[in-house]
Amino acid sequence: MKIRVHVSLKPGVLDPQGRAIHHSLEGLGFAGVNDVRAGRLFELDVAETVTDEAIDDMCRKLLANMVIENYRIEKVAA
């Protein structure tokens, strides 16, 4: 079973990397970009027996830092 975990900074948490990427896009001449937030994508290949609760637990215990980040779990069709 393929799982994607999308981790992003919570709203309100300063993202200097996103800001630098934004500036770079503007420097390349792309107009109309209002904001950029950088995140992270994990692709997991897990056994069919792994429960949703276990995947949620993995996110909370390691993949995301719940102080500053949110996560979203996506199951990918094989």
Place this chain on the structure above:
Amino acid sequence: MAFTSAVITFPGSNCDRDMAVALEKVSGTAPHRVWHGHSDLPQGLDFIAVPGGFSYGDYLRCGAIASRSPIMQAVVAAAERGVPVLGVCNGFQVLTESGLLPGALLRNAGLNFVCREVALEVANAQSLFTSAYEAGQVIRVPVAHHDGNYFADDATLDRIEGEGRVAFRYAEEVNGSARSIAGLLNDAGNVLGMMPHPERAIEATHGGTDGRGLFESAIRGLVGA
């Protein structure tokens, strides 16, 4: 009475030796050196230091993997029993990731790695780690970090400030830290995390000795003399 301490080493730690030298110079007793894969600490520790560096290559998030290593389970348990724990730089990141201290350390607001001596104000001179200083005293200690921008939500910041848990503040702009927090205590006062490196300001040949007071405070507070 001998001062019994331990310095934890993770793969990628690079300030563990400096920390061990500082503890030995100030206390007269060499600390135990403890590898991350151990699940037990030496018996009868007075003090545990989690040093700086780039544990596990800063993979995932700074300090994240180290904070889940076997030895950190033992460090967290010791801290909860009241054993003093000092985390410096990457050690501070490990302590926030492990939940011993609130908040998180984000990429520096200016995006640059900052490596220089900075001015710090001693915000709380009553703690185990800071009693050798005067409240409001400005000391000079080196920093060397890319992710030292302290973040916590406003309610947490209000609470830690109200409880006097800010040990050190930057007396100049360094990394964008919320409320200029450079060093933070836990609620019981036995855990201190800080981005600046007191262990790099122990002897005159380091360019300054302002970091010495931190070790003197702890050693005097724990074993007298």
